[in-house]
Amino acid sequence: MNVSRTRAVTVTASLAAVLLVAGCSGSGSGNSGESTTQAAPMAQGDLQGDYQKVIKDVLPSVVQIDASNSLGSGVVYDGKGHIVTNAHVVGKEKTFKVTTATGEQALGAKLVAAYPEQDLAVIKLDKVPDGLKAAKFADSTKAEVGQIVLAMGSPLGLSSSVTQGIISATGRTVSEPRTEGAPGATIANMVQTSAAINPGNSGGALVTLDSEVIGIPTLAATDPQMGDSAAPGIGFAIPSAMVKTVADQIIKDGRVTDSGRAALGITGRTVLGDDYKPAGVAVVDAQKGGGAAKAGLEDGDIITGLGGSEITTITSLSEVLAGEKPGDKTKVTYVRGGSEKTVDVTLGEI
Template sequence: MTVSRTRNATAAAVVAGLLMSGCSSSGSGNSGESTTQAAPMAANDLQGDYQQVIKTVLPSVVQIDASDSLGSGVVYDDKGHVVTNAHVVGKERTFKVTTATGEQELTAKLVSSYPEQDLAVIKLDNPPSGLKAAKFGDSTKAGVGQIVLAMGSPLGLSSSVTQGIVSATGRTVSEGRSEGSTGATIANMVQTSAAINPGNSGGALVNLDSEVIGIPTLAATDPDMGGSAAPGIGFAIPSSMVKTVADQIIKDGKVTDSGRAALGITGRTVLGDDYKPAGVAVVEAQKGGGAAKAGIEAGDIITKLGDTEITTITSLSETLAGEKPGDKAKVTYTRGGADRTTDLTLGEM
């Protein structure tokens, strides 16, 4: 399974084998009557919760027109900063932004983009009075089964809301390397069953406390099914990472501390004798980087990081996504057909 970005210019995809089934319960006597009477009240309470969350958060979700694509964004502060995905802004530097009411089209400029985490910050040229910043929650507290709402502009339909649950946490996911995609490998993503479609990218994944816990970014794809959308399998960048990146961009104009581990190499996937991916060839070991300090050279082929087999650039990126700068790592590589191992200290991306 792969994933695709979800700006409006690109379709997200279908995963084979998804099954849905209903469940029912039966009863008799007074206990059955009590259940029947309680259900409408519970449904009304939940509906009221949904409507309150939408009323609170939706004014902070905007539509972003980046010339060749449409995406979504979330108002980050009352100064007009809006956080979105790097693949939404692409190479553009100026944007048209439409608020949730749809009554006012604003202009904005890029502050900075950080493709490695698929995040970007833009700033409204003239923030309107009463601009409401969203409240960002603690994504580390997100739990499987938690009810969430996804807000954005799927297929250009601004101010759309879908509902689902947190399906999993801690996912490491790589974007497909298609045109317009950053190809980023992102750790600790929140998986959700809330529908995420093209145009939802950069919007808000919100809990019932009206807190943004993630930025919807990717939808699952299955190449065997023609790359069409996979209902109920979407991924959001956790709010903890969003805040880390956005705060640095707003303060310094760029990301100064990524918190992401790196070997300090430029590499490419190589094939074995069976024409299957067999490792990552080092094209360059950057001077002063962890790999160079450990004696790894251009031409070496990395096959393991710790106990994890490395067959492609993507598998190396996904393994590194679970590490931190300063961590110690054992690297297995081949040189001249002979296997070697070395211990090194991971650097920072």
């Protein structure tokens, strides 16, 4: 598979897929199977009851966000009216209309801050309605493959919709493309799910059977070989641990003060080799005081490797850095004047 969009992205690990940001709806569904045993009716009834309890517990905490040019979803973060969503849902807007699961009249809200590097944002209701219910967030570091989850949001503008699936993988690193108004976030440790994620689901809730939000649905896959139609069963959610880290800082300080994201301290661009294929990242600007500049890298150097991984594009560089931490020391391979060199670089922070 390749990737297309609302925004296209790529995935590391053994996937080669084209992914679609599920979030903003301008105005498939997953497959399920069942097996029958003698005990199935009772088991099915128990599971149905679990689903209904989770929906009753969590759906009131999931809202629809109207950002004038798009629709997305959000999750009530606390009793003060803070709502967490995706940065691509809010876009460049500063004010929003928020509709709760009860379908009452839309409420006004304003942007607190967005953090596009992690595709997260926090908005705040102008007036907190009676009975506003904050969601509970799970410990996403304990997410397990096979765990049953429900995705709640407003796909295609259909508010309060629910789909079901499992956690199908953890630890995925996903990169969104750079587009106008979007820097192209690279997000590590994404939760992969088979629950159907469609445009409008972005910013909503991926929920466990314990009625806890384990992730914020953000991306869904498409298959270009089938006309960019949805690739059922491949969606991605930002893990709740990262959601809480970013949201807590935005609410406290109005911005992210400690990203925990490693950086080389350069502005770069992908360059092509003699075969017209991506061949590395040219250093356009080695920022003064940054890790690269301190290690001796200069404007015009072409980075071809980092920490033992081959670097061919700015996306591949971002994906490798997503697995590093600020303060880590790593080897950077680069080409200067036709000669290959290697240097140790202490990584900074985004």
